[in-house]
Amino acid sequence: MNFAGRRVLITGASSGIGRALADAVAExxxxxxxxxxxxxxxxxxxxxxxxxxxxxxxxxALPCDVSDHPAVHRLIAECRAHLGGIDVLFNNAGTCVYxxxxxxxxxxxxxxxxxxFFGAVNCILEVLPVLRQQGAGHIVNIGSLAALYGVPYLAAxxxxxxxxxxxxxxxxAELHGTGITVAAAYVDYTVTNIFTAEKKVGGAVRPRGPYxxxxxxxxxxxxxxxxxxxxxxxxxxxxxxxxxxxxxxGIVELYMNRLADELRAGEE
Numbered sequence: 001m002n003f004a005g006r007r008v009l010i011t012g013a014s015s016g017i018g019r020a021l022a023d024a025v026a027e028x029x030x031x032x033x034x035x036x037x038x039x040x041x042x043x044x045x046x047x048x049x050x051x052x053x054x055x056x057x058x059x060x061a062l063p064c065d066v067s068d069h070p071a072v073h074r075l076i077a078e079c080r081a082h083l084g085g086i087d088v089l090f091n092n093a094g095t096c097v098y099x100x101x102x103x104x105x106x107x108x109x110x111x112x113x114x115x116x117f118f119g120a121v122n123c124i125l126e127v128l129p130v131l132r133q134q135g136a137g138h139i140v141n142i143g144s145l146a147a148l149y150g151v152p153y154l155a156a157x158x159x160x161x162x163x164x165x166x167x168x169x170x171x172x173a174e175l176h177g178t179g180i181t182v183a184a185a186y187v188d189y190t191v192t193n194i195f196t197a198e199k200k201v202g203g204a205v206r207p208r209g210p211y212x213x214x215x216x217x218x219x220x221x222x223x224x225x226x227x228x229x230x231x232x233x234x235x236x237x238x239x240x241x242x243x244x245x246x247x248x249x250g251i252v253e254l255y256m257n258r259l260a261d262e263l264r265a266g267e268e
Contacts, residue, residue, distance in 0.1 A: 046059040080130055141185070
């Protein structure tokens, strides 16, 4: 798949992986529609991309909270009106609560799922009629290694990403033969603003890393989409997790137990 001339909608595009995806797509000649909740940061992102890629069209910046279905309906309609259609949707918007589940309120869990899962559902439901009418298109759901094995202190986030992974598989089968492809990228710890914006409960402190640069992760995702990959694990550690989970799941469980012990001991 060649991004040149493709109309690409990216949610959560004002920072982190979404912002880096926008740069990677712009470098390849894609026509961008950027969506995020913060209008000021979103416009700054569009300005920066336009300055870095003066030969390409200026990105369209449309503020939107993807957890609000009517707002997503307006987003897709406006994006389509300006660009004439949508060829690629990157479901990237996300949020997180960090800490033990027993200290996480039910409302906090719902807030995470509202963005990480239902936000993607809202975007998919609104963009599918556009892609069906066009007879082709790509949906790329940005997932996490936490979807492949639940990570301690990330129960709500893991649950949302796991639900998104299952939805991706179901939708892929349902759309087989339509010309619409559905892909998932499973990313490792990445340097993004989600860590500063997330709610931390119970004195939780995140592990030190390592954390991958967002630009490196975004470039890997875009290259995987170009090569037609349907499921892509974006780190060596992630690929090792998949292999070990398949061959010796008890080892992964021991690792997660040890991680939980370390996180508990490090609480402030």
